Amino acid sequence: MDNTRTPSRRRFALLACFATLACAVALLAGCNSSTPSAGSAGSADTGSAAEDTSASATGTLIVGFDQSYPPYGFVGDDGEFTGFDLDLAAAVADKLGWDVQYEAIDWDAKDTLLNSGAINCIWNGFTMEGREDDYTFSEPYMLNEQVVVVRADSGITSLEDLAGKTVITQVDSAALDVLEGDQADLAATFASLEQIGEYNTAFMQLESGAVDAVACDLSIAAYQLAANPDAYLQLDEALSSEHYAVGFKQGDTETADAVTEALRELNADGTVQELCDKYAEYGLTYDNWVLE
The missing domain is CATH 3.40.190.10 (Periplasmic binding protein-like II)
Structure with missing residues (x-):
């Protein structure tokens, strides 16, 4: 059998291909229509709803x-x-x-x-x-304040005495917010304002002399002074007053x-x-x- 196509047969095959392609395009357009099929909107809403973890x-x-x-x-x-x-x-x-x-x-x-x-x-x-x-x-x-604690023998008795000193506070703390905000002028007088992950280590550094002062919540200061009444001094002037x-x-x-x-x-x-x-x-x- 001769499988060689004649020109007319080739033209017919070409037209058939074009027809098939046109149908496919029309089908895709229907699938991507802006009018959603029944139930599709509900499915999307269900999938996008955030879980309430309260x-x-x-x-x-x-x-x-x-x-x-x-x-x-x-x-x-x-x-x-x-x-x-x-x-x-x-x-x-x-x-x-x-x-x-x-x-x-x-x-x-x-x-x-x-x-x-x-x-x-x-x-x-x-x-x-x-x-x-x-x-x-x-x-x-609960009422709270941001305060500064120093070593009892440091000779530091006021916020002004912190000029040229190294002060440390907790990362992302209220004390840090105050020292970078309302008390930024005061912080500018420090030799440096250090940040640390938690206050227990900050007070260890204060005790060792690695830093000169700790800026912290009143409750933290009260706890440390209660535990070490002869070691630390809280400055009288607070950095700020606030609430928990x-x-x-x-x-x-x-x-x-x-x-x-x-x-x-x-x-x-x-x-x-x-x-x-x-x-x-x-x-x-x-x-x-x-x-x-």
């Missing part, structure tokens, strides 16, 4: 905290997590019928962990001033409101006073409680 939705309060932040969150002598804020979180969870889970975190990673759902609140002596646009907060519950609150992911107002109301009830029934007394030896006082 305590109100899950029934579990996952507390992100710095385990080196006494008296609010730290490792006790028995090797277990303890602290005023951790006990307070447990009391709130119990009152609201939630479970509570503690997650010791790298403080610098707190935002990533909160936004990913690995934790659903930051509760650890967390200053709200200057962070209002980044989190949804409970109402403030519980930080939640932006928009999680349901959980924030529930926690605030539970804190009010715990204050009314005397639980807050009991916890303040429990940690009084660490320098914590009920006098600084502000939520009525």
